[in-house]
Amino acid sequence: MPGGGAVSSGAGVGEHIQTKSKLAGVLIVAFAAFGGVLYGYDTGTISGIKEMHNWLCTFGTDHGDGTCTIDSSRESLVVSILSAGTFFGALLGAPMADIVGRKWGIVFSCLVFSIGVAMQTAATQIALFVVGRVFAGLGVGLISTLVPMYQSECAPKWIRGAVVSGYQWAITIGLLLAAIVNNATKGRPDHSSYRIPIAIQFVFAAVLSAGLAFLPESPRWLVKKGRDADAAAALGRLTSVPASDAAVQLEIADIRANLDAETALGESSYLDCFRGSAGNKIGLRTFTGIALQALQQLTGINFIFYYGTTFFQNSGIKDPFLISIATNVVNVGMTVPGMWGVERFGRRRLLLIGAIGMCICEYLVAIIGVTVSVNDHAGQQALIALVCIYIAFFASTWGPIAWVVIGEIYPLNIRAKALSMAAASNWLWNFGIGYATPYLVNDEPGSAGLGSKVFFIWGSTCLCCIIFTYFCIPETKGLSLEQVDILYQNTTPLRSIAYRKRIFENDVHASDPHALEKIRDEQHNEHADEKV
Known part of the structure; x- marks a missing residue:
């Protein structure tokens, strides 16, 4: 343990507490990562659902000859409207976190999400389906702000990066489950083909909300509310030691000292997230979080998970649903090394490695897509392999670590507001990419018809990721x-x-x-x- 064995302050606990219990706080806080399953599953479900014959005939155009299609404008609306809801949900996460607390905010988010799931399950008209996507998006957006915040504030600092990375791992598991369920129901001849994948989300929301109800509140939020005794009790529960333990009291004293120094400057507002003295660098920190989450989306990863089925199908691959499952397996499996590596190698180094690896792979995918025929079997195998390598780089670096960093870099007084804006940035770019992609890649009037050439764009944005990480991301491994x-x-x-x-x-x-x-x-x- 760095620091010479003394009891340290902050987000986690010192060596004394670690010796008494290394797993108690980890297991409690790791459960909150289950919120990522809602995020990932809902994101992944739509990729397969919009290719199902019954869904296309219900919400698209039935040509009367056994074929049904959906135009680019309606496809864009259905895919991207979730991200519009999540954008506003992420922003609402700040007042929710500050007023009702981190854990009860997550429980409320599950209720909002379930309303959206109910609407989508019942829908047979596009209007109700779209409104349901908006409500589900509000719930997912709230969760995307509240879960990393809750985890960062409760997890022991010696494993905080790995625990918060678990949120991204849960997202990848959700994506994989969505691909598996879609593959199992795609051939059903009635509405159950898309209703079953959607309705399963009720179970995820119920598990998360029921479990969170029994977990402790964030000690930092309790200190912010002036409830130091409750904060000590919550921290004691997270570390399996009495609230009166010297290490617990030292940590509460550190949180209180830091908060008092911040509040002495006055009540914070959203505007305060962009200003501050040259010393505290509040504006830089807010910009870093917003830009980091934007660049995470601009790596192009959600192109694969929103439009991967369609892309592989247009590339001449016979069973795009199975390829979709394969890419999701890579996503899940390679997130695990990232969870280990974030505490072994640090945040900054892995972000640099990941950006370089993704940049190379995406340029190669673009070049192969342009130069190799869709009938070239070897070329298509190379394309799939490079996409999987690219996903592996993302899953082990930018996927989890972006959430780790935004959970760490803000002071307590503005943390909820700044983190909500960072999460909202993720969803704003998610929305933009989801909406624009059909117009970029589809080969129809009014669309650019780029196809695989769109990977030239993603490769260039990954080049920006390299530059941004080098100049803007500090190394925070092991710090409170x-x-x-x-x-x-x-x-x-x-x-x-x-x-x-x-x-x-x-x-x-x-x-x-x-x-x-x-x-x-x-x-x-x-x-x-x-x-x-």
Whole structure:
């Protein structure tokens, strides 16, 4: 444990608490990751449903000769409207988190989501189906803000990255389950072909809401509400030690000290998320979260999971449903190394590696798609292989780590607002990509007909990911949330690795300013030596 064995502050617990219980808090907080199943399953279901014959005949155009189709405008609306709902749901997550709390906000989100599922299940007209997608989106958007926030604030710092990455893993499991269920029901001749995959989501929502009702509230939210005794009890439950334990009390003191310093500057607003002194870098931190979530979508990953079935079919692959399952298996399996690697190699390094790998794969997919015929079996196999490698890079890096970073980089006073804007950015770009893709790739009047050439676009955005990570993402592995705040105030992303080591060496925490003064003295002396 870095820091010389002393009890450390912040998001997690110190070595003393770790020795008593390494699993209690992890298992409790990991359960919240189940919210990702709702996100992933709902996202993945529509990819297969919109290719089902009965769904196309019900909500599209029946040509009377046994074929049914749906035009690009209606396809765009059905796919992207969920993301429009999630955008507003993510923004609503901030007041929800601050007013009713992190855990009860998640429970309420499940209720909103279930209303949308009911509408979609009952629908036989496009209007009700679309409204149902909006309500489901509101629920998923709320969850996408609240779950990473709850996990980041409750998880032990020594494994926080892996626990929050579990949210992305749950998303990939949801996507895989959706592909499997779609493949099982696609041949049914009636409305049950799409109603069964949709209605299964009631079960997921019920499991998540019922389980969360028995879990402790975020200690940080309780401190923010002035309920320090309740916060100590919640932290004690998360760590399986008494609320009176010295390590628990030290951590509560750190949270309180950090919050008092923030609130001394006044009540925060959304505008405050974009300003602040040069020292605390609030504007940079807010921009980093928003841009990181936007770039996660601009890697092109949801092109595969929204339109993968259609893309593989147009590429001449005989069973696109099975290929869709295969890509989802890769997505699930390769997220696990990412959950391990985020605490082994750190956030910054893995984001750089992932962006480079995705960039290379996507340019190769684009080149193969342009130069190889759809009848070239070897070429199509190469295309599938590269797509799977690309998914592997995403799943082990940008998929989970984007959620880890936005859960870590904000101070408590603005965390709910800033994190909600980052999640909303994810969904705004999700919506834009979902809406624009049919017009970009489909070969029909009014569409660009890019086909696989669209991967030139995704490859270029991954190049932007490399540049962004290098200049804007600090290394926060192993730090408490309060220590992350100290890091931002005293260094830059480019120098964050060295400064992080100083935090460990000097056992810096928010309630002890002397250790921080020692680091500043060391830096001053080093600068003086350099000048000499």
